[in-house]
Amino acid sequence: MVIATLEARQYRTIVEHAPMMVWRSGRDAKFDYVNSTWLKFTGRRFEQEMGEGWLEAMHPDDRQRCVSLYLDRFEKRLPWEKEFRLLRHDGVYRYVLEQGVPYADDRGEFSGCIGSVVDVHERKELDRAKTRFLATMAHELRTPLTPLRTYVQTLGRAAAEDAPLSRALVERLNAQLGKLTALVQELGDNAQLEEGRPLNLTMERVDLASLIQRVVDTHRASVELKLAPDRGHAITVAASCPCYVRGDSSRLEQVVTSLLDNALKFSPSGGGIRIGLAAVERECRLTIADEGIGVPAEELSALTRRYFRASNATEESFPGIGLGLSLSRDILERHGGVLSFESKLGRGTVAKISLPEQPGA
Amino acid sequence: MKKRLLLVDDDPGILDALVVALENKYELSVAQDGEQGLRELDRGLFDAIVLDLMMPVLDGASMMRELSRRGIAIPVLVVSASNDLESRASALGAAGCIQKPFDLEQLEQKLGVIIGPARASAP
Numbered sequence: 314m315v316i317a318t319l320e321a322r323q324y325r326t327i328v329e330h331a332p333m334m335v336w337r338s339g340r341d342a343k344f345d346y347v348n349s350t351w352l353k354f355t356g357r358r359f360e361q362e363m364g365e366g367w368l369e370a371m372h373p374d375d376r377q378r379c380v381s382l383y384l385d386r387f388e389k390r391l392p393w394e395k396e397f398r399l400l401r402h403d404g405v406y407r408y409v410l411e412q413g414v415p416y417a418d419d420r421g422e423f424s425g426c427i428g429s430v431v432d433v434h435e436r437k438e439l440d441r442a443k444t445r446f447l448a449t450m451a452h453e454l455r456t457p458l459t460p461l462r463t464y465v466q467t468l469g470r471a472a473a474e475d476a477p478l479s480r481a482l483v484e485r486l487n488a489q490l491g492k493l494t495a496l497v498q499e500l501g502d503n504a505q506l507e508e509g510r511p512l513n514l515t516m517e518r519v520d521l522a523s524l525i526q527r528v529v530d531t532h533r534a535s536v537e538l539k540l541a542p543d544r545g546h547a548i549t550v551a552a553s554c555p556c557y558v559r560g561d562s563s564r565l566e567q568v569v570t571s572l573l574d575n576a577l578k579f580s581p582s583g584g585g586i587r588i589g590l591a592a593v594e595r596e597c598r599l600t601i602a603d604e605g606i607g608v609p610a611e612e613l614s615a616l617t618r619r620y621f622r623a624s625n626a627t628e629e630s631f632p633g634i635g636l637g638l639s640l641s642r643d644i645l646e647r648h649g650g651v652l653s654f655e656s657k658l659g660r661g662t663v664a665k666i667s668l669p670e671q672p673g674a
Numbered sequence: 675m676k677k678r679l680l681l682v683d684d685d686p687g688i689l690d691a692l693v694v695a696l697e698n699k700y701e702l703s704v705a706q707d708g709e710q711g712l713r714e715l716d717r718g719l720f721d722a723i724v725l726d727l728m729m730p731v732l733d734g735a736s737m738m739r740e741l742s743r744r745g746i747a748i749p750v751l752v753v754s755a756s757n758d759l760e761s762r763a764s765a766l767g768a769a770g771c772i773q774k775p776f777d778l779e780q781l782e783q784k785l786g787v788i789i790g791p792a793r794a795s796a797p
Binding site: 448451452455456457458459460461462463464466467479482485488489492536539540541542543544578582631 | 686690
């Protein structure tokens with residue numbers, strides 16, 4: 314018996330210090346125990362959780378569903394698994410996963426249930442972000458397909474009537490194909506990074522000043538080719554001198570394009586975009602400042618997270634797949650560079666890149 | 675007289691492709707967002723509006739609410755790449771809807787249902 318008591322004490326210690334929350338209910342289906350991990354999570358007292366008290370911490374919208382499932386499984390003496398939101402000590406509802414099983418006393422008689430609960434909030438958020446991402450992706454892929462199809466059908470009609478084919482139309486069709494290709498490339502890059510395989514870089518000496526000019530020229534051409542809307546933005550470039558880095562020219566161009574696209578997308582029509590470049594303390598510092606909607610301060614650090622979308626950037630108004638900045642960060646880090654942001658809500662955002670300068674000719 | 679269409683879409687490629695495809699059959703005006711669309715409506719009379727839902731400044735749904743607030747009863751053909759398009763379009767009171775990427779003939783046929791056949795331009 315002494316051994317049994319010792320074992321029981323040891324088990325209790327294990328349960329008390331387990332990283333998961335643990336509870337137990339009696340024959341009346343009411344709580345008669347929660348471990349200290351549970352109390353640390355909810356920030357409540359043991360007595361408050363007993364009986365049906367613990368239900369106060371469950372999100373009101375989840376209560377009915379969860380209580381009926383629990384009572385049903387309790388009645389049938391069956392295990393279960395369910396997710397619900399539980400109020401953490403800091404007032405935040407977190408998604409948790411609960412697994413419950415019936416248990417018996419020494420004589421094998423049903424005595425209640427034991428549940429273990431883990432916080433799965435991050436995983437849940439990621440799942441939701443991925444679901445949203447897939448829906449957005451389908452939308453973004455369809456967008457260039459629409460003009461492509463219409464251009465092709467229009468050309469087909471012209472050909473059927475032996476009418477002259479418009480060269481400008483073919484150019485615009487080709488530009489839409491390029492847009493679709495870039496989108497698919499971005500998806501492929503993202504998949505490659507998610508699998509832990511780094512992007513292939515071809516390193517050479519790159520002048521950032523001429524790279525910026527190329528990106529701005531490409532944007533202007535894309536307005537002509539009907540790839541980007543003409544919303545009358547004034548883009549100014551202040552690049553005092555050539556600024557050399559060692560890097561993959563097309564990847565760095567992808568980064569600057571992505572940052573410029575964001576600046577344009579989130580700016581009001583006619584808003585100014587200022588691009589600056591300077592070499593300071595053996596670093597090339599590139600900034601892209603817009604007069605757009607800005608980013609809430611608490612979300613700035615999450616901007617480069619994969620699939621992240623700022624809370625004020627609704628999908629209805631600001632389409633995009635949410636990969637540009639995370640890819641940009643990855644590319645810059647591979648170059649020994651840093652991507653950061655400063656922002657004032659409703660006033661604008663400054664994207665800042667710093668890359669090690671490669672001095673000499 | 676050609677029938678008059680207002681095309682509202684934030685994607686310049688779609689606007690351009692539609693203009694190229696439809697300009698022989700319809701009299702067209704274009705707008706890049708809902709606000710521009712409302713301004714075009716102040717300027718002229720239209721037989722139908724071809725309206726995208728996801729747009730900056732003023733999205734398609736908000737523009738439709740504004741139309742009904744102003745008592746403007748021009749039939750709207752909602753065009754979108756979103757998956758639950760039909761239910762959204764009928765909830766908004768659209769005359770019809772068509773999913774991107776659409777077929778040109780399908781679009782013309784839907785427009786025909788809403789406003790009757792387009793009159794071809796006089797030679």
